[in-house]
Amino acid sequence: MSSIAQKQGFGAMIWDYLTTVDHKKIAHLYLTSGGLFFLIGGIEAMLIRIQLMKAGNDFLSAGTYNEVLTMHGTTMIFLAAMPILLAFMNAVMPLQIGARDVAFPFLNSLGFWLFFFGGIFLNLSWFMGGAPDAGWTNYASLALASEGHGIDFYTLGLTISGFGTLISGINFLVTIINMRAPGMTYMRMPLFTWTTFVASALILLAFPPLTIGLFFMVFDRMFGANFFDVANGGNTIIWEHLFWIFGHPEVYILILPAFGIFSEIFAIFSRKRLFGYTALVFATILIGFYGFMVWAHHMFTVGLGATANAVFALATMIIAVPTGVKIFNWLLTIWGGSIKFTTPMIYAIAFIPSFVAGGVTGVMQAIAPLDYQLHDSYFIVAHFHYVIVGGVVLAIFAATHLYWPKMFGTMLSEKLGKITFWFFFIGFHLTFFIQHFLGLMGMPRRVYTFGADQGWDLFNAISSVGALFMAIGVIVLLINVVITTVKNERVGNDPWEDGRTLEWAIPSPPPFYNFAQTPLVRGLDTYWIEKMEGNKEGMLYAEPLEEIHMPNGSIIPVIMSFGLFVASFGALYFLDGDKSWPLPVLILGLLITFGSMLLRSLKDDLGFHISKEELIEDAKGGKMDGSK
Amino acid sequence: MDLNKRYTPQTWPDHPETATMEGKNKFVGFWLLLAAETVTFASLFATYLALKDKGPSGMEFAAADLFELPLVFAMTMILLTSSLTSVYAMYHMKNHNFKAMQAWLMVTVLLGATFLGLEIYEFNHYVHLGFGYTHSAFSAAFYTLVGTHGAHVLFGLSWFIALMLRNAKRGLNTYNAPKFYLVALYWHFIDVVWVFIFTVVYLMGVIG
Numbered sequence: 001m002s003s004i005a006q007k008q009g010f011g012a013m014i015w016d017y018l019t020t021v022d023h024k025k026i027a028h029l030y031l032t033s034g035g036l037f038f039l040i041g042g043i044e045a046m047l048i049r050i051q052l053m054k055a056g057n058d059f060l061s062a063g064t065y066n067e068v069l070t071m072h073g074t075t076m077i078f079l080a081a082m083p084i085l086l087a088f089m090n091a092v093m094p095l096q097i098g099a100r101d102v103a104f105p106f107l108n109s110l111g112f113w114l115f116f117f118g119g120i121f122l123n124l125s126w127f128m129g130g131a132p133d134a135g136w137t138n139y140a141s142l143a144l145a146s147e148g149h150g151i152d153f154y155t156l157g158l159t160i161s162g163f164g165t166l167i168s169g170i171n172f173l174v175t176i177i178n179m180r181a182p183g184m185t186y187m188r189m190p191l192f193t194w195t196t197f198v199a200s201a202l203i204l205l206a207f208p209p210l211t212i213g214l215f216f217m218v219f220d221r222m223f224g225a226n227f228f229d230v231a232n233g234g235n236t237i238i239w240e241h242l243f244w245i246f247g248h249p250e251v252y253i254l255i256l257p258a259f260g261i262f263s264e265i266f267a268i269f270s271r272k273r274l275f276g277y278t279a280l281v282f283a284t285i286l287i288g289f290y291g292f293m294v295w296a297h298h299m300f301t302v303g304l305g306a307t308a309n310a311v312f313a314l315a316t317m318i319i320a321v322p323t324g325v326k327i328f329n330w331l332l333t334i335w336g337g338s339i340k341f342t343t344p345m346i347y348a349i350a351f352i353p354s355f356v357a358g359g360v361t362g363v364m365q366a367i368a369p370l371d372y373q374l375h376d377s378y379f380i381v382a383h384f385h386y387v388i389v390g391g392v393v394l395a396i397f398a399a400t401h402l403y404w405p406k407m408f409g410t411m412l413s414e415k416l417g418k419i420t421f422w423f424f425f426i427g428f429h430l431t432f433f434i435q436h437f438l439g440l441m442g443m444p445r446r447v448y449t450f451g452a453d454q455g456w457d458l459f460n461a462i463s464s465v466g467a468l469f470m471a472i473g474v475i476v477l478l479i480n481v482v483i484t485t486v487k488n489e490r491v492g493n494d495p496w497e498d499g500r501t502l503e504w505a506i507p508s509p510p511p512f513y514n515f516a517q518t519p520l521v522r523g524l525d526t527y528w529i530e531k532m533e534g535n536k537e538g539m540l541y542a543e544p545l546e547e548i549h550m551p552n553g554s555i556i557p558v559i560m561s562f563g564l565f566v567a568s569f570g571a572l573y574f575l576d577g578d579k580s581w582p583l584p585v586l587i588l589g590l591l592i593t594f595g596s597m598l599l600r601s602l603k604d605d606l607g608f609h610i611s612k613e614e615l616i617e618d619a620k621g622g623k624m625d626g627s628k
Numbered sequence: 629m630d631l632n633k634r635y636t637p638q639t640w641p642d643h644p645e646t647a648t649m650e651g652k653n654k655f656v657g658f659w660l661l662l663a664a665e666t667v668t669f670a671s672l673f674a675t676y677l678a679l680k681d682k683g684p685s686g687m688e689f690a691a692a693d694l695f696e697l698p699l700v701f702a703m704t705m706i707l708l709t710s711s712l713t714s715v716y717a718m719y720h721m722k723n724h725n726f727k728a729m730q731a732w733l734m735v736t737v738l739l740g741a742t743f744l745g746l747e748i749y750e751f752n753h754y755v756h757l758g759f760g761y762t763h764s765a766f767s768a769a770f771y772t773l774v775g776t777h778g779a780h781v782l783f784g785l786s787w788f789i790a791l792m793l794r795n796a797k798r799g800l801n802t803y804n805a806p807k808f809y810l811v812a813l814y815w816h817f818i819d820v821v822w823v824f825i826f827t828v829v830y831l832m833g834v835i836g
Contacts, residue, residue: 103653178653212668225768226762226764226767227768232683245671
């Protein structure tokens with residue numbers, strides 16, 4: 001191990017990130033690529049709003065509009081929101097439970113690279129004959145009729161990135177089950193760890209139905225199967241079921257970690273123990289549980305019958321109960337606290353009314369007869385943007401500010417952070433609040449234009465102005481990132497001064513082995529307890545200083561994922577039937593993937609050890625970089 | 629972890645598969661993977677049941693006429709036996725009897741390969757009857773469900789063989805014990821899935 005740090009060259013840094021299995025560096029990778037996809041999805045959103053700015057606009061053609069709309073939804077859900085949340089889970093969760101790394105560092109890296117190559121593959125569709133255009137839900141009746149290769153990019157790209165997400169889910173579950181520090185019982189885990197746990201369980205059980213649905217779609221479109229072809233006995237509703245059995249838990253996969261982030265923020269900046277910790281934990285579990293029983297509320301108008309609709313309507317309304325429990329717990333955490341209005345905290349406070357608004361419209365749609373009115377209108381668009389943007393995106397921005405010092409060792413500017421907040425928050429409500437009324441006035445979702453005589457001009461124009469505000473907010477955030485990185489003012493262990501959990505007890509950024517000695521946990525809010533008792537070191541230790549075992553880096557995850565990426569191109573063009581190269585490419589890609597899998601299996605990889613002397617040296621300010 | 633450490637049946641841990649942290653993690657992680665696999669097959673079964681006997685109007689194939697139980701029953705017995713022999717292998721693994729373990733694994737692989745051969749024969753037979761993959765929704769659902777299981781068998785066999793060859797010279801240690809344990813667990817899972825296929829596809833199919 002090359003333990004003494006030199007000034008790293010650029011090439012060495014790239015190689016380091018390609019081969020890393022360190023959860024903190026993988027978090028950087030997720031944040032960067034998720035952020036990139038977030039910008040792409042944001043540009044697509046702006047194109048949508050420009051097109052709908054006025055009646056009869058011809059900025060985008062109908063076909064292009066369908067592509068932009070599809071890619072906006074798909075990118076934001078699969079390639080932006082989820083990976084960015086995975087970035088924070090990776091960066092923070094192992095620290096919160098006092099672990100040196102995740103359970104499967106190699107798989108952690110593989111999960112990232114699968115997501116990355118899947119996302120790139122999906123986005124290459126823009127340059128290779130057209131993007132998918134059947135909406136992010138990709139309903140079979142639309143998708144089967146779609147010309148060109150857009151849908152194939154969607155199915156193959158999401159299959160690859162879905163495998164990556166599934167792997168991450170299993171990894172986090174095992175990490176939380178097996179790797180908690182001594183004393184870190186389940187009921188002492190920070191709320192963000194809890195929500196990561198439940199969200200990972202949802203990933204585990206929700207992604208397989210999506211994968212199967214995508215496989216059916218691939219087989220139908222490429223190999224002439226008839227799953228969804230009604231003329232040959234198929235049934236398009238099967239896609240809808242499989243998609244929503246995945247799709248509904250998916251929204252909880254997104255929102256639960258967001259809840260976790262806000263729970264951390266409320267406690268930290270109210271400088272109070274979280275009110276009703278136990279209730280919050282059980283509400284999280286209940287939401288995860290009910291999340292699997294409500295998928296058909298997306299299909300009320302399909303015609304499943306009154307009984308099915310009634311059952312799913314009731315189940316949907318029940319979910320509002322644990323969610324309400326959470327809202328009240330957060331309010332009571334703030335109540336009587338000594339509040340600091342930092343940037344993360346104002347996001348958290350803004351989140352409550354925004355998300356409640358989204359939740360209320362959700363319960364409205366749970367009323368099946370009313371849903372017949374609301375279905376496929378802009379009311380739905382307004383609803384899900386209120387929960388996704390008002391919940392998940394606000395959480396992502398809040399966490400970016402909160403955890404930036406822990407991830408990069410320097411603080412984002414609070415001033416610019418608040419400017420971002422106001423632009424984004426005002427822009428968000430300006431854009432989407434009015435869409436409720438557009439929906440009630442009858443504007444259907446997914447239309448590329450509307451007539452001047454329909455009376456939707458003014459509200460659409462206002463909505464578009466709001467989108468501009470949001471874009472300005474994001475641009476200010478980017479400027480903030482650049483300025484902060486250039487200034488690079490280093491911060492200590494606990495830059496917010498009120499950190500409560502273990503991640504704030506160690507340096508920012510933490511050394512690659514996280515904890516020189518495994519901490520001993522004595523209760524909820526471990527670090528806070530030690531601080532209150534005047535423990536200068538911030539934690540108690542469960543073991544003496546001794547040799548640490550660490551995993552080796554590996555390039556294999558990149559190669560394995562790249563193999564699937566290559567194979568996908570082969571599969572995509574294979575059934576055009578007029579080319580000779582796709583089959584060899586398909587086989588080559590699969591050979592790369594399975595070959596590297598075999599290599600990984602046959603080659604012993606035992607990791608390496610950091611000696612006690614090196615740890616002592618490192619604590620004095622020497623620098624080990626952990627690369628091999 | 630020291631790969632050169634030599635074990636005897638006396639020093640061999642009671643649960644070699646979870647004797648190390650890596651082993652413990654793999655153990656839990658693999659059970660979770662099997663949960664995901666269960667949902668995968670549940671989706672396939674649900675689709676199969678929805679599309680059973682569905683095809684273009686006037687379709688001449690139906691499950692009741694197509695499937696013949698004797699062959700499938702033989703396949704079932706062979707696969708169930710292979711699960712038993714993999715249990716024997718794990719019994720010897722736990723007693724640190726490497727040679728006996730390898731021998732029983734070999735038997736397991738041979739039985740699994742026989743099963744796979746018969747499945748290929750069965751598919752081939754149906755295709756020659758005119759019941760191809762693109763024939764109908766029923767055929768697509770049938771081949772995808774049973775074929776996915778077959779792909780799992782193939783993967784399991786490759787995994788068994790890779791492990792047997794890789795460790796042929798060096799015997800058992802706490803580094804490779806979890807690997808043998810997990811592939812056996814995988815094999816049992818494949819077996820359980822087949823029991824459901826035999827029941828839902830073939831038995832319920834023949835009843836009509």
